[in-house]
Amino acid sequence: MSINLFTIFRTIWLRSETKFLFAFSLLPLVVPLLTNSPDMEVFYVAGDNASFSFFVNIVFQSQFKLVLPTLIFSYMIYSTFRNEFNSGIMFLYKDLPKNRIFQAKLFSLMVLYCLYTLVTLCTSLIIFFLFLNKSNMLFSGDELLSREILSIFSIFFSNLVSILIMSYTSLKTNRAATIVISIFFVLASILSSKMGWMGYLFPNAYISLSNVSAFTSLAAMCLLSMVYMTVFYILSYKKFKKMEF
Numbered sequence: 001m002s003i004n005l006f007t008i009f010r011t012i013w014l015r016s017e018t019k020f021l022f023a024f025s026l027l028p029l030v031v032p033l034l035t036n037s038p039d040m041e042v043f044y045v046a047g048d049n050a051s052f053s054f055f056v057n058i059v060f061q062s063q064f065k066l067v068l069p070t071l072i073f074s075y076m077i078y079s080t081f082r083n084e085f086n087s088g089i090m091f092l093y094k095d096l097p098k099n100r101i102f103q104a105k106l107f108s109l110m111v112l113y114c115l116y117t118l119v120t121l122c123t124s125l126i127i128f129f130l131f132l133n134k135s136n137m138l139f140s141g142d143e144l145l146s147r148e149i150l151s152i153f154s155i156f157f158s159n160l161v162s163i164l165i166m167s168y169t170s171l172k173t174n175r176a177a178t179i180v181i182s183i184f185f186v187l188a189s190i191l192s193s194k195m196g197w198m199g200y201l202f203p204n205a206y207i208s209l210s211n212v213s214a215f216t217s218l219a220a221m222c223l224l225s226m227v228y229m230t231v232f233y234i235l236s237y238k239k240f241k242k243m244e245f
Contacts, residue, residue: 008101009108017076020130025119026068028127029058035046043132051137052128057148064155069187071161073113076164078170080105082178085243086154102240106233109163127150146214150207153218157203158189164232171239200224215231 012018031040043050043058065071139145162185169178192199199205206221 005104005107008104009111010114012076012105012108015076015079015095016195017072017079020071021069021076021112021116022119024063024066024072025116026123027063027066028055028120030128030220031055031059031062032132049137050132050135051140052125052133053139053148055128055132055217056121056124057151058153059120060155063120064158064186065190067183070159070186071179073159073163074166074170075175077166078172078175078178080109081167081170081240082175097236102237106163106167106236109167110160112214113159113163123163131193147207150214150221151215153206154204154221157221158186161203161225161228162186163234164229164236168232168239171236171243185199 016223022047043054140148162182165185166178166182169181173181188195189204192202192205193208195205201224203221203225206217206224209217209220
């Protein structure tokens with residue numbers, strides 16, 4: 001019997017949680033209406049100088065701070081890993097190598113998150129050029145653009161790290177603990193700039209590094225995320241291997 005990656009991805013894709021998650025990829029439809037948002041106030045004040053990259057950064061920041069997408073994703077990850085053991089579904093894979101099952105599940109979740117990000121980006125593009133475009137500017141000026149890129153990548157890396165952390169906690173603990181830990185990670189990431197040296201435990205803190213280039217900040221952010229992802233990948237895989245079908 002051979003494992004079919006598409007089958008595992010399709011199983012995750014058809015879950016009701018996935019539909020709720022992708023509903024938040026339509027957030028760009030709502031963000032322009034958030035007139036009390038400090039970010040949108042700055043966007044409207046910028047007027048003819050407000051670029052697409054500026055708007056995309058606001059959208060991704062709003063998604064991340066909303067926390068609800070993370071909550072839904074944590075529930076989805078718990079269902080993908082722990083629930084399938086508890087329900088006996090994993091018994092159907094008993095003749096397959098555990099490493100391939102684990103990698104297929106994790107890869108499917110990563111692909112799902114990338115699709116979610118891509119849909120958000122496409123929705124932002126449509127909304128910006130149909131309703132908000134006054135400048136015909138794709139990108140902001142160099143200095144602001146560097147900060148926007150760092151901000152977007154910090155969210156992307158934080159979410160990838162969060163997926164690995166939630167994969168481990170879903171195998172180690174119960175659903176409630178998995179959700180609480182994932183929300184704590186997001187909230188701590190949001191507040192990282194106010195946490196002193198402890199803030200540098202989170203990718204978001206590297207947006208505001210002083211006296212260094214944007215490339216150095218991005219490299220530090222990427223390296224930190226890779227360390228987290230490697231550690232939690234190993235921990236998750238070891239725990240998965242010990243689970244009985």
